[in-house]
Each structure stands twice: as structure tokens, then as C-alpha cells.
Amino acid sequence: MSAEPSPRNHPGPNAAPRPGQNPNRGDGARARLTVAPDVARRRLRARLIMWAAALVTVASLFTLVAFHVFAAQSAFTMERLSKERANEQQRYARLRELNAELSSAETVIAAANKLGMVPGGTMTPLPVATKHPVSAPPDQGPQTSSAANYSRTKEALAPQP
Numbered sequence: 001m002s003a004e005p006s007p008r009n010h011p012g013p014n015a016a017p018r019p020g021q022n023p024n025r026g027d028g029a030r031a032r033l034t035v036a037p038d039v040a041r042r043r044l045r046a047r048l049i050m051w052a053a054a055l056v057t058v059a060s061l062f063t064l065v066a067f068h069v070f071a072a073q074s075a076f077t078m079e080r081l082s083k084e085r086a087n088e089q090q091r092y093a094r095l096r097e098l099n100a101e102l103s104s105a106e107t108v109i110a111a112a113n114k115l116g117m118v119p120g121g122t123m124t125p126l127p128v129a130t131k132h133p134v135s136a137p138p139d140q141g142p143q144t145s146s147a148a149n150y151s152r153t154k155e156a157l158a159p160q161p
Contacts, residue, residue: 101107
């Protein structure tokens with residue numbers, strides 16, 4: 001143990017005796033008393049805390065208002081795009097109707113008559129001449145030998161002088 005006296009036994013430099021008490025009394029009552037923190041320090045700390053709280057509140061409100069403005073702008077943009085989409089859908093429907101009218105048989109016949117065209121007579125199919133006759137008659141099924149089919153196909157596709 002150390003032989004030094006405890007620092008609590010000595011009153012602080014700002015300690016004032018209570019009225020009716022003797023500060024030099026040796027009963028240890030003075031040893032239990034402590035000096036309160038400086039009032040100016042407490043006030044400064046309280047002011048700083050209040051300023052910080054006010055700053056956080058203002059920043060939060062500003063952020064909230066900014067989000068509200070962005071949401072309102074987005075709502076206006078969505079409304080405008082919705083109207084544009086509805087207009088374009090109506091325009092598309094009108095264009096489809098117009099296309100159906102202009103490509104109908106009655107309209108095509110009327111336009112041809114205006115240009116002086118006349119309806120044709122009966123259709124006459126024309127025979128088409130081929131250089132290479134078809135080797136298998138149409139009523140037969142598929143050939144079983146693929147080698148024979150390959151050679152016939154190659155002969156038919158070979159260029160002739």
C-alpha cells in the first residue's frame with residue numbers, strides 16, 4: 001500500500017463549504033463531496049447536440065422533399081407516356097383499317113377499272129418444259145436405295161453442255 005493520502009480527501013479548488021459546516025472538520029464528510037462539471041461545458045455540449053439534431057432534421061426533410069419531387073416528375077412522365085401509347089394504338093388501328101380497305105378486292109378491281117384494265121377470260125394452264133424428266137412416277141412411294149437416289153439426283157443436277 002502507498003502512504004500517500006487519497007485525492008478525495010482534499011477539496012477541489014472551486015469547492016465552497018456549505019453554510020453551517022466547518023470545512024476543516026476531520027470527520028470525512030468533505031471527502032465524499034465532488035465538484036460538479038463545469039456548467040459552460042454542459043451548455044456547449046447541449047448546444048452542439050441541438051445543432052446536430054436540427055441539422056439532421058433539416059437534411060432528412062430536404063431528402064424527403066427531393067424524393068417527393070422525383071416521384072411527382074415520374075408520375076407526370078408516366079401519364080404522358082400512357083397518353084402517347086393510347087394515341088399510337090388508335091393510330092395503328094386506323095392504319096390497319098385503311099390497309100384492309102385499300103387491299104380489299106373491291107378497291108383493287110375499282111382501281112384497275114379506272115386504269116382501263118379489263119377482266120381476263122378463262123385461265124389456260126401452260127405446260128412447262130423441263131430439260132430433265134422426273135425419273136420416278138408420282139404415284140410411287142419413296143425409294144429404298146439411297147445410293148440409287150443419289151446417283152439420279154447427281155445426274156439431274158449435273159450441268160450439260
